[in-house]
Amino acid sequence: EAARARLLGALARAPGSVRETCRMLLEALVPAHPRQDAALLVARTHALGPGRVACWDLPSDPAVVSTARSLVTRQLSAWALDEAAFATELIASELVTNAIRYARAPVRLRLIRDHVLTCEVSDGSSTSPRLRHARTTDEGGRGLLLVAQCSERWGTRYTEDGKTIWAEQTVT
Known part of the structure; x- marks a missing residue:
């Protein structure tokens, strides 16, 4: 200290x-x-202007995942990045689902538009995410694999009150 x-x-x-x-x-x-x-x-x-960052606090309720997808689609449309909507919706959906299922509140979704498009989901847990390779008979376990496939790079940043999982995509 x-x-x-x-x-x-x-x-x-x-x-x-x-x-x-x-x-x-x-x-x-x-x-x-x-x-x-x-x-x-x-x-x-450098600080980004408020028009380049969108942030939403989400309740820890599985029903909010569809809301998160809608928020992402609406924001990308406002930024004229409609071509990134499908992949970003998938990334946000998987990260929000994992935060609600395996972590604890507060859950926050943030999109950052800079030289890349970053989707971040923060939660109140410091538990490390694990990239799994699910078997064909598994019902789950593919979330982070999908995030890795839909993004250029992804990672985890730990904070004093939890963690943030982020994924970057190249946008034109």
């Missing part, structure tokens, strides 16, 4: 350039003669 406080304090005084921020953080946080190697990654990010 003390290291985090030192980091936050140093970042509050960070200069404008990434290079200067790296130099300042290294001087502030790494001892002059460290016993171990240290690595630091600093990146400049």
Whole structure:
């Protein structure tokens, strides 16, 4: 906790350039003669305008999956990305279903339109998702496999209060 406080304090005084921020953080946080190697990654990010992000809090009810598909279709139509609707509906449907079935509230669906289209579903559980290869006789177990097939890449990001599973698609 003390290291985090030192980091936050140093970042509050960070200069404008990434290079200067790296130099300042290294001087502030790494001892002059460290016993171990240290690595630091600093990146400049940009905020997306509100018209590029759509977010919905969803109840933990299996009936909401069809609502999630409708929300995705409506938003993609508003963004003139109708060609991505089928795959994105499938991705959102599978991720929301998994969050409702295996995780706990709160469940949040978010679409982000940038250089790629990102579909995120967050939930209140830190349980890792597992990509399974279901047998032909299995009734379930194909959700993340479908997400992987419909997206360019996907992954999990853990937060203090759960996790977010995301999937990216290339859009034209």
